[in-house]
Amino acid sequence: MDRRRFITTLLATCLLPSTRALAANPLTPFTLQEDDDSASFVIELEGSHEHKVFTLDNPPRVVIDLPQVSRIAPSTAPRQHAGIVKDVRTGRHGDGIRIVLDLKRLKQPKTHVRELDAHRAQLIVSINDPDPLMAAVTAEAESHHQPRKAIIEIDAGHGGKDPGCISADDHYEKYVALGVADALKARLHADPRFEPSLTRDSDIFIPLHQRVLMARDHHADLFISIHADAAPTPSASGASVYILSEHGASSAMARWLAESQNAADRYDSTRDSNIYSDDPDVQSVLIDLSMRGTDVASQKLAKTTLGHLGEVTHLHQHRVNKAAFAVLKSPDIPSMLVETGFMSNRADCKRLLIKSHQQSLAEALHQSVADFFEANPLPA
Ligand SMILES: [Zn+2]
Structure with missing residues (x-):
């Protein structure tokens, strides 16, 4: 399958100067990896791992709220995404940060937190079509669904x-x-x-x-x-x-x-x-x-x-x-x-x-x- 893969690494540049004390939540770099059908957004969180991920339609987008992150380091890369993500926007939201991934079409994200150590964790937001093999396995499991004990x-x-x-x-x-x-x-x-x-x-x-x-x-x-x-x-x-x-x-x-x-x-x-x-x-x-x-x-x-x-x-x-x-x-x-x-x-x-x-x-x-x-x- 000829599937183009684009990797955008978003480097640290302070786009959102904050008046808040930053000691607890320093600059947070993130990466976005995407192709035509899927994307994987990874951000490293220090201190609080609090997050909220949801979708909005019109235009289709995934919203990632990080209420405890005060500053973020977005991309210096040109905003010309060739995959499913049309654009990445960041902005203040309350005391925290909101990151918006504008999509070419709406897909449900899956969220996973990977602990790196006692203080740091990676928040991974995957935007995928269901894996056809996994979907088949799930359907199979559901059709043979075990009665309760x-x-x-x-x-x-x-x-x-x-x-x-x-x-x-x-x-x-x-x-x-x-x-x-x-x-x-x-x-x-x-x-x-x-x-x-x-x-x-x-x-x-x-x-x-x-x-x-x-x-x-x-x-x-x-x-x-x-x-x-x-x-x-x-x-x-x-x-x-x-x-x-x-x-x-x-x-x-x-x-x-x-x-x-x-x-x-x-x-x-x-x-x-x-x-x-x-x-x-x-x-x-x-x-x-x-x-x-x-x-x-x-x-x-x-x-x-x-x-x-x-x-x-x-x-x-x-x-x-x-x-x-x-x-x-x-x-x-x-x-x-x-x-x-x-x-x-x-x-x-x-x-x-x-x-x-x-x-x-x-x-x-x-x-x-x-x-x-x-x-x-x-x-x-
Ligand atoms: Zn007896």
Whole structure:
């Protein structure tokens, strides 16, 4: 391509004598490099890098305001520009300087500041047609534009003064829950599709309603509460997945609201037997679920999860359980509670305490989350 290139180096001559003290902003030389279609204007700024660059039409021009520059060193070169820039004009503007590049046709400038050292920087104003290759790359990227990351709120059950279920040999559910939650968080964090967040990452007590508020504050797309079970019969074992039953939810919700009229967090005291289910199998989980899982999404999520958990542990029940959990509604967030096994079962408990088993559970949950979003992509 026969593209003429003209370089005008603008040498220092004081065109604009100033009455202001000049110590902070001495003479500022600039260069202009241009051809038929593009131009690059570079000015060195000392002290303040404050600038404003914009375009005006009629005639088409790029305006560069430098409010902290008091004097400028413009060109001694003849004003016969052969490229896109027809003329360069400088003048006072307020206490600073205005530089105007008159263009043959209007183009949008791009501005870039390059720090030279602690005090000096180059202001570079590029006037270009978009690079055709870059434009193509950008268009390609936009057409395949990646959906945003799905935000997964991972809730490690219990914590702090609330140990959760306690095994016969004095192991606490709260530690198992945190171990699995941590492992899941690490896995999701390493997966570019997801942005995990934990309701707790240490052994602290967090009231239930606060866990739901956290999920909401984080704009979570999914809520997973991780627990381990206990049952009066030591033989009960295996993992279970719960979602909330509509009927139970509404009555539990009503009860919860009725019981929490005072500001104090009711979970801050001893567990309240009122929010326990009559079903002994699920009794131990009812206290800690704050979610609503009646919608189809929760059902799908829970079903997928059961399948994946079944690959790494045996299942207590092969169907998704619905229970009347004490709940604070999160109607817009698909939610489930995973009981990873039984603290009250010797073999289960032993496995639940092993890091590699916690990792396997986290892997199954990660896969479940991935499958869920594969089948139910986030809205664009
Ligand atoms: Zn629990």
